[in-house]
Amino acid sequence: METKHKIILFNPLVTKYKARIPLSILQVAASIYGKHEFVIIDGNREDDPWKKIKTLLDTGEFKYFGCTVMPGPQLRQAIPFTKKIKLEYPHIITIWGGYFASNQYQVCMESGYIDYIVNGIGDLAFPALLDTLEKSLDLRTINNLIFKENDKAIKTRKITSIDMDSLQTLPYHELDKFYPIRSYxxxxxxxxxxxxxxxxxxxxxxxxxxxxxxxxxxxxxxxxxxxxxxxxxxxxxxxxxxxxxxxxxxxxxxxxxxxxxxxxxxxxxxxxxxxxxxxxxxxxxxxxxxxxxxxxxxxxxxxxxxxxxxxxxxxxxxxxxxxxxxxxxxxxxxxxxxxxxxxxxxxxxxxxxxxxxxxxxxxxxxxxxxxxxxxxxxxxxxxxxxxxxxxxxxxxxxxxxxxxxxxxxxxxxxxxxxxxxxxxxxxxxxxxxxxxxxxxxxxxxxxxxxxxxxxxxxxxxxxxxxxxxxxxxxxxxxxxxxxxxxxxxxxxxxxxxxxxxxxxxx
Known part of the structure; x- marks a missing residue:
């Protein structure tokens, strides 16, 4: 694996009851598995997820913060944590996905602390975004992406269907390194x-x-x-x-x-x-x-x-x-x-x-x-x-x-x-x-x-x-x-x- 900047993949708190396996984050992890080094943080499994995020960012090894955001409870951590990251670690690139981000992209982009939104299917968009940013290429070539240019939200071409059999299987063993998978x-x-x-x-x-x-x-x-x-x-x-x-x-x-x-x-x-x-x-x-x-x-x-x-x-x-x-x-x-x-x-x-x-x-x-x-x-x-x-x-x-x-x-x-x-x-x-x-x-x-x-x-x-x-x-x-x-x-x-x-x- 090439030496590249590391990524935090964050699943905000959904329920105070039994934690469910974080499929959305695992799907993103599958798309970059073997290409980029990542850490999974599940807000449903941490007493203080911000403390863990901050500890990782303080190492200086991380450049990207990816967060899945569904409407409702996940906003209670996604919004303040992302805002803190941009204030305290302005060099960190923040990326949101999930249907809240896609449907409410205008208010998200105008916040000033969300750099990119994966618009819908992210299995191809997320790894393409990382590669494009690492190589300073043209963002407009990436499908399913929303970003800001000259104070205007830009939406690239959207793909709404993908061959799921062609995708990587979910890396359950990677999740198991961070949280015992059987506990889900x-x-x-x-x-x-x-x-x-x-x-x-x-x-x-x-x-x-x-x-x-x-x-x-x-x-x-x-x-x-x-x-x-x-x-x-x-x-x-x-x-x-x-x-x-x-x-x-x-x-x-x-x-x-x-x-x-x-x-x-x-x-x-x-x-x-x-x-x-x-x-x-x-x-x-x-x-x-x-x-x-x-x-x-x-x-x-x-x-x-x-x-x-x-x-x-x-x-x-x-x-x-x-x-x-x-x-x-x-x-x-x-x-x-x-x-x-x-x-x-x-x-x-x-x-x-x-x-x-x-x-x-x-x-x-x-x-x-x-x-x-x-x-x-x-x-x-x-x-x-x-x-x-x-x-x-x-x-x-x-x-x-x-x-x-x-x-x-x-x-x-x-x-x-x-x-x-x-x-x-x-x-x-x-x-x-x-x-x-x-x-x-x-x-x-x-x-x-x-x-x-x-x-x-x-x-x-x-x-x-x-x-x-x-x-x-x-x-x-x-x-x-x-x-x-x-x-x-x-x-x-x-x-x-x-x-x-x-x-x-x-």
């Missing part, structure tokens, strides 16, 4: 040693509330079934994993790939979970769904979003998804011993407050219809937070309300923005406190009436008791002030928060 595997509903895995880029749809749409522009590319199987089998044989959460934005795009993967993984005794679209999976044959179940698929996360047909069109959901299909598919999936996990987004904008509340009430009743069709259906509830996708009907509605994102990067650290992109704290003008309370109180009652199977700490007795205590509220739609249920939630129930930590892991 935990007990979940799926198994005793669950890991994350990402097998594809993008999604072929253009939902106007989705943060990856501007990045991948309705393109999808996945690993072949053979490579996917070999990599999962490696994790099983080398580290003893027994279950996988496939955190792809859309794992089930290709029925052919899924069938091939199931045939390969069937005898490995590995259980798994993935994300899909309802209308895509509903086109899968019964034979395929049965094969998926036989090959270890236990649960599928599905974006239902809303039961309102007009709103499905307004959010550019695409495809053929409709309310009747959502109900029938939940029932259908139950025949194959696969749990459907439906996510709903409540609180979309409308012309009047009464219309907003009416849609909230309509979706609450629709959710109850889904539960009636298949009581095992898991329900995840989000409150709508804008992701402004140019050209969509929803984009125009949001602009008309006067909603604005923060104009300075540090403003994202303000308490009121802390949970915004996690759809926990919407700063949207059309949502009143009464509406938010209605959504949250319903969520409490719903989760009590139907405790999630993913809370593996709950005993059968606890499940029965909390379900019984919430029955009257649920049946009569009396959701107001469920203090008795919130008390039980505080001591018993740990509801699933997929946008923060995936399946409950201990």
């Amino acid at each position: 595997f935990g007990r979940t509903y799926l198994g005793k040693k669950t890991t994350l895995y990402h097998s594809s880029f993008g999604c072929p749809f253009t939902c106007s509330f989705c943060g990856i749409v501007p990045i991948f522009e309705a393109r999808w590319k996945g690993e072949s079934a053979e490579r996917l199987y070999q990599n999962v089998k490696y994790l099983k044989d080398k580290y003893g994993i027994d279950s996988v959460e496939f955190c792809d934005n859309n794992f089930f795009v290709s029925e052919r790939r899924i069938i091939a993967f199931c045939k390969l993984i069937e005898t490995e005794n590995i259980t798994w979970w993935g994300e899909a679209r309802i209308d895509t999976l509903d086109k899968f044959s019964d034979e395929t769904l049965a094969y998926m179940s036989k090959a270890g698929c236990r649960m599928i996360f599905l974006g239902a979003e809303t039961g309102n047909e007009e709103m499905l069109k307004a959010i550019d959901k695409g495809g053929t998804q409709n309310a009747a299909q959502m109900i029938s598919f939940a029932e259908r999936l139950g025949q194959f011993n696969i749990i459907p996990e439906y996510s709903f987004v409540l609180g979309f904008p409308a012309e009047t407050p009464d219309q907003v509340m009416a849609m909230i009430n309509e979706d609450i009743e629709f959710i109850k219809q889904v539960k009636k069709a298949n009581p095992l259906t898991e329900i995840i509830i989000y409150v709508y937070s804008p992701v402004l996708t140019e050209g969509s009907e929803l984009y125009e509605k949001v602009k008309a309300t006067g909603f604005q994102f923060p104009e300075k990067l540090e403003d994202w650290l303000a308490q009121e923005w802390k949970g915004f992109d996690l759809r926990k704290n919407p700063l949207t003008p059309w949502l009143t406190s009464k509406m938010i309370d209605k959504i949250r109180d319903f969520e409490v009652v719903l989760n009590a009436r139907y405790p999630t199977v993913q809370d593996i700490k709950l005993s059968n007795l606890q499940r029965k008791m909390v379900s019984l205590l919430s029955k009257a509220r649920y049946n009569t739609n009396f959701f107001y002030f469920p203090y008795e249920l919130k008390l039980l939630q505080r001591f018993w129930l740990k509801y699933r928060q997929p946008e923060q930590e995936g399946a409950t892991m201990v």
Whole structure:
């Protein structure tokens, strides 16, 4: 390996609970493995990550600081740490990636302490950037890069699809040098040693509330079934994993790939979970769904979003998804011993407050219809937070309300923005406190009436008791002030928060 300036790859804090394997940083590490020397720092595993970063920078051996930045919790470390680096070590080149950086690139570049942004796929862009900087070449020749020139943000040509089989496999052994890799595997509903895995880029749809749409522009590319199987089998044989959460934005795009993967993984005794679209999976044959179940698929996360047909069109959901299909598919999936996990987004904008509340009430009743069709259906509830996708009907509605994102990067650290992109704290003008309370109180009652199977700490007795205590509220739609249920939630129930930590892991 040539002697080159070293790189810090930093994964900011995501969750205060069980740390998950830092796939984004590992993906970047794979792209420069054998070419550049790097150090991995996981903010989820350090009591004081800044102290570790500073100690490394003080050696004088490092020139680059690479940071992955997703919306929400990661900003709480990414912003102040990067700012400190630029102030105290002005010669360090700071590079951000992740979909917050790509979607909010203007405010990032105007901060003055972020030098470069990898815009979307970074497997080729990141190593190309390092080589270009080391050799003082032309930055404009690099795809998927954002940088500043003459006080103007420059975006180079963007590649939205890449042959994943041509990429280096993730260097798990390198991560193991910094943090014991087995410590990232935990007990979940799926198994005793669950890991994350990402097998594809993008999604072929253009939902106007989705943060990856501007990045991948309705393109999808996945690993072949053979490579996917070999990599999962490696994790099983080398580290003893027994279950996988496939955190792809859309794992089930290709029925052919899924069938091939199931045939390969069937005898490995590995259980798994993935994300899909309802209308895509509903086109899968019964034979395929049965094969998926036989090959270890236990649960599928599905974006239902809303039961309102007009709103499905307004959010550019695409495809053929409709309310009747959502109900029938939940029932259908139950025949194959696969749990459907439906996510709903409540609180979309409308012309009047009464219309907003009416849609909230309509979706609450629709959710109850889904539960009636298949009581095992898991329900995840989000409150709508804008992701402004140019050209969509929803984009125009949001602009008309006067909603604005923060104009300075540090403003994202303000308490009121802390949970915004996690759809926990919407700063949207059309949502009143009464509406938010209605959504949250319903969520409490719903989760009590139907405790999630993913809370593996709950005993059968606890499940029965909390379900019984919430029955009257649920049946009569009396959701107001469920203090008795919130008390039980505080001591018993740990509801699933997929946008923060995936399946409950201990």
